[in-house]
Amino acid sequence: MEYRKIFNNYLQERGLRLTKVRDLILEAVFATHTHFDAEELYDSLKGQAVSRATVYRTMPLLVDSGLVKKSMFGLDKEKYEHIYGHPNHFHIICIKCGRVIEQIxxxxxxxxxxxxxxxxxxxxxxxxxxxxxxSLCKE
Amino acid sequence: MEYRKIFNNYLQERGLRLTKVRDLILEAVFATHTHFDAEELYDSLKGQAVSRATVYRTMPLLVDSGLVKKSMFGLDKEKYEHIYGHPNHFHIICIKCGRVIEQIxxxxxxxxxxxxxxxxxxxxxxxxxxxxxxSLCKE
DNA sequence: CTGCAAATTGTCAACCATTATCATCCACAC
DNA sequence: GTGTGGATGATAATGGTTGACAATTTGCAG
Incomplete structure (x- = not known):
């Protein structure tokens, strides 16, 4: 997987370590194909010994490496999405039902x-x- | 002031009351010509008996009335700006120094x-x- | 003008996402 | 294999925001 190489390079370049836990988090991020927050990511890692704190600690690294982007929905929590292999896009959000459309x-x-x-x-x-x-909410 | 009329209409239309405190908050918002958060607004109202909770409670009303907009900087706190009389604009932000430029x-x-x-x-x-x-940070 | 019901406010506690602390653990260079 | 400094987990702390509730004020009817 290309994204692993990218993350590993990123870590090595700044003297950070490639750890099992960071790997698990990376995989969980790329197994998720929606917008997610730290808590949801943490949930998807249940059963694999990863603590909540480490999830929170790792997100900035993923963002900084360029693999993940904060996607701003102006909500309460920080929302993320992985962007490796996804061309730059933006979102159209329905203010009635919350549906999100991605556009390029x-x-x-x-x-x-x-x-x-x-x-x-x-x-x-x-x-x-x-x-x-x-269109669905317009009626 | 036109914005007062707009806010009062907004309140009356939904059976909400025009109170002294809401008026004070409204004036404070329009006396501020930068991006601000709830706490800063609360500070600017020191001396005029307005509680923190009411500031927080009033912001959604101002946003809903269309007079104020959340301006999303993806930071920690909710940032706002008043938009009455301001054409729709967007922001260019320097990731080094944090300078914000408004553009139309x-x-x-x-x-x-x-x-x-x-x-x-x-x-x-x-x-x-x-x-x-x-430009300043590019060097 | 007066009284009343309901909305609003202030105080303060509660919430909850996120961060700091710190002892333990582990990656990595030698 | 060893040593050392970064990484992790558990948990407490933080800080912005919201909830609860009693006291107060508004809008309205009489």
């Missing part, structure tokens, strides 16, 4: 990068969340 | 609305946060 739009992304550079920034990443009412 | 881009907004409708959603709002490295 190259043109929009290009426009965003242009705007960033026009302001003298070196582009790094973007988060876009659109709120609306989905 | 009509074309981008149009594109976002189009994408939303193409997906069968009725457009409501969007949140865009761009991360990058600002």
């Amino acid at each position: 739009d190259k043109k929009l992304e290009t426009a965003i990068i242009e705007i960033t550079e026009r302001n003298g920034f070196e582009y790094e990443d973007y988060h876009l969340k659109i709120s609306g009412i989905c | 881009d009509k074309k981008l907004e149009t594109a976002i609305i189009e994408i939303t409708e193409r997906n069968g959603f009725e457009y409501e709002d969007y949140h865009l946060k761009i991360s990058g490295i600002c």
